[in-house]
Amino acid sequence: MKAAPPDAGVAGLVGAVRAETGSAQSRAAARLMSILEDEPHRLPELLSAPGFEPRPPLLILGITGAPGAGKSTLADELVTEFRSRHPDLRVGVVAVDPSSPFTGGAVLGDRVRMMRHATDPMVFVRSLATRGHLGGLTLGVRGVIRVMELLGCSLIMVETVGVGQSEVEVARVADRTLIVLAPGQGDSIQLLKAGLMEIGDLFVVNKADQPGAQELYGQLLATLKLGVIAEGGAAGSGGLPGAPPQGVEPEPSPDLDLMRGRGMPEVHLVSALKRTGLGALVVSLERQADEGRQALLARRESDLREEVRQAILEEAHRLLEEAMGPAGTTAEQVARVLEGTLAVEEMARELLRKCGSDE
Amino acid sequence: MAHVLRDAGFEVIYAGIRRTPEQIVEAAIQEDVDAIGLSLLSGAHNVLFPRVIELLRQKGAEDVVVFGGGTIPAGDVERLKAEGMAALFTPGTPARTIVETVGRLVGRGA
Numbered sequence: 360m361k362a363a364p365p366d367a368g369v370a371g372l373v374g375a376v377r378a379e380t381g382s383a384q385s386r387a388a389a390r391l392m393s394i395l396e397d398e399p400h401r402l403p404e405l406l407s408a409p410g411f412e413p414r415p416p417l418l419i420l421g422i423t424g425a426p427g428a429g430k431s432t433l434a435d436e437l438v439t440e441f442r443s444r445h446p447d448l449r450v451g452v453v454a455v456d457p458s459s460p461f462t463g464g465a466v467l468g469d470r471v472r473m474m475r476h477a478t479d480p481m482v483f484v485r486s487l488a489t490r491g492h493l494g495g496l497t498l499g500v501r502g503v504i505r506v507m508e509l510l511g512c513s514l515i516m517v518e519t520v521g522v523g524q525s526e527v528e529v530a531r532v533a534d535r536t537l538i539v540l541a542p543g544q545g546d547s548i549q550l551l552k553a554g555l556m557e558i559g560d561l562f563v564v565n566k567a568d569q570p571g572a573q574e575l576y577g578q579l580l581a582t583l584k585l586g587v588i589a590e591g592g593a594a595g596s597g598g599l600p601g602a603p604p605q606g607v608e609p610e611p612s613p614d615l616d617l618m619r620g621r622g623m624p625e626v627h628l629v630s631a632l633k634r635t636g637l638g639a640l641v642v643s644l645e646r647q648a649d650e651g652r653q654a655l656l657a658r659r660e661s662d663l664r665e666e667v668r669q670a671i672l673e674e675a676h677r678l679l680e681e682a683m684g685p686a687g688t689t690a691e692q693v694a695r696v697l698e699g700t701l702a703v704e705e706m707a708r709e710l711l712r713k714c715g716s717d718e
Numbered sequence: 719m720a721h722v723l724r725d726a727g728f729e730v731i732y733a734g735i736r737r738t739p740e741q742i743v744e745a746a747i748q749e750d751v752d753a754i755g756l757s758l759l760s761g762a763h764n765v766l767f768p769r770v771i772e773l774l775r776q777k778g779a780e781d782v783v784v785f786g787g788g789t790i791p792a793g794d795v796e797r798l799k800a801e802g803m804a805a806l807f808t809p810g811t812p813a814r815t816i817v818e819t820v821g822r823l824v825g826r827g828a
Contacts, residue, residue: 382747382777389750464724470745471734477741483748488729 369394369401373408376509381480388506392485395502400673402502402666413508415659417448418648421533422518423555428541429565431472432631434518438476440641441514449481451507451515453500455529458488465489469518483510497528498669501662504532527558532662534655535560535647540579542571556582560624561647563640567630576628583623615643678714719755719787719816726817739766743773746782752824753783753804763790763798771802783823787811 367375367387372394375387395402405411420437422430431454438450454469465488476482485503489496500517507515519529530536538559543566562583564576615625625643629636648655683689695701720730731749733742746754754774756767767786774780787807790798795806805819 382744382779385744385747386750386777386779389748393750458729459724462725462727464727465729466720466724467729467731470731470749474734474737474741474745477737477744477748484745486731486749 369404370408370410373405373411373509376506377410384510385483388483388510389485391506391509392503395506396487396499399496399498399502400670400677402498402505402670405502405505406663406666411505411509413505414511414513415656416451416508416515417513418644418655419504419515419517419532419534420644421530421536421558422516422539423520423530423536423558424539425541425544426520427544428539429631430518430520430539431469433539433563433565433629434469434516435472435476436631436634436637437514437516437641437644438473438482440637442476442479442481444641445513446481448513449483449511451504451510451512452482452484453503453507453515453517454484454486455496455500455517455519456486456488457520458490460491463490483507483512497532498666498673500529501532501666501669505666530558534651534658535644537561537563539563539565540575541566542569542575561643562624562626564626564628565631567628567635568633572628576626579626583626615639675714679710682710682713719757719813722813722817723755723820726821728820739769739773742770743777743779746774747777747779751782753785753820755820756784756786756788758786758788761789763788764794767798767803768801785820785823787816 367390369391372387372391376384376391379387391405395405422434424430434452434454438452441448441450452473454467454473456465456467456469458465467486467488470484470486473482473484476484485507487496487499487503504515504517517529517533536558538555538561540562541564562579564572564579566572567576615627627636627640627643629640631637689706692701692706696703696706720732723730731745731751733745737745742754742756754770756763756770758766763786767784771780771784774782774784783804784802785805785807786798786803788809790806790808792808795808798806804823807816807819
């Protein structure tokens with residue numbers, strides 16, 4: 360779909376990312392990302408390319424939550440905080456926004472909040488549209504993350520809108536998933552019940568400066584506490600802080616040790632806009648990345664195999680689509696399935712044989 | 719405009735208002751875009767539009783199509799095109815014309 364790409368192929372682009380710096384490097388990396396976004400099944404080409412020796416990042420952080428909760432603003436502030444703490448380390452952000460199911464088009468707006476980092480050579484932001492293809496999206500995101508690893512990004516954030524299966528899928532790609540909630544969205548706790556709670560390793564109540572933030576914080580602690588009890592994880596005595604902390608400056612740090620001790624996900628009260636609570640959040644993320652280092656590295660190993668597996672499934676799906684041909688060419692068989700004279704399984708096997716014989 | 723293009727099936731990365739040419743070009747490179755659409759009402763198009771094209775050239779990304787819109791006098795339109803702007807849309811241009819032109823510029827039917 361590119362106008363006039365210097366089509367160096369995956370291996371050539373990997374070489375360019377390694378050899379070049381500055382804009383030339385960014386351009387090669389961006390082109391690689393496009394290939395992996397458009398044709399996710401080509402990810403193994405990247406993994407096996409000569410010179411693809413990515414440095415494992417410190418942390419791949421998934422950020423999700425309801426629209427308007429302030430995910431992009433939080434991600435933007437985390438970039439700033441991380442960059443000021445580690446001037447030599449690179450940060451990558453993958454911002455996923457939904458495609459229109461009607462036209463296939465998309466307006467990707469997460470970058471708006473991150474434009475001040477646009478000229479920071481140590482920050483790479485890439486937007487992805489969901490394109491209505493779940494498996495392909497997840498694989499595409501994995502591909503973009505791999506390229507960010509190749510660029511040497513130490514912190515990689517993947518931001519998604521937290522309303523559906525795709526977010527759960529994308530969360531699996533991350534080492535840790537952070538759920539952002541904000542007051543004034545009456546359904547925040549409902550949203551958690553609908554499945555986000557299970558994928559959250561870390562919760563942020565954003566907009567701490569606004570009315571209702573303390574209440575939401577308290578509610579969230581109560582909900583999570585119930586969750587821990589249900590899982591049998593809340594042994595011992597001593598009450599959890601059911602009530603929100605008092606004071607003008609909302610820094611819930613005294614509670615954090617208690618949450619950790621209980622095996623509870625941490626809850627942070629921050630204001631991305633007013634820049635409160637962010638330092639504690641970054642320190643906490645760094646600590647988690649550090650403590651879980653061995654587990655993270657082991658998981659990334661198995662991720663590699665999972666990526667190849669997904670690429671094969673993606674390609675098989677594509678081949679099957681091809682074997683079925685454009686809508687209508689299998690109309691006769693479809694009619695027989697409807698009549699009950701042809702089993703779906705039989706038809707699927709036939710198509711698979713057809714795929715196999717095309718090789 | 720972003721929404722019009724989305725409804726025509728484009729993926730549009732909205733970068734916000736009052737961006738510098740440097741920010742725009744870096745974002746365009748990282749996103750590997752086919753085209754950049756610039757909107758400007760301040761009258762500084764004769765400086766800022768060519769600056770974007772120049773930066774793209776410097777960074778080896780001259781294959782990115784640049785189009786623009788805003789209150790641009792007819793005399794400036796020809797000059798800007800000569801400097802590398804692929805298309806310029808003045809107020810009142812029908813959305814459909816813009817969609818078709820952009821589609822043609824990036825080599826896809828819209």
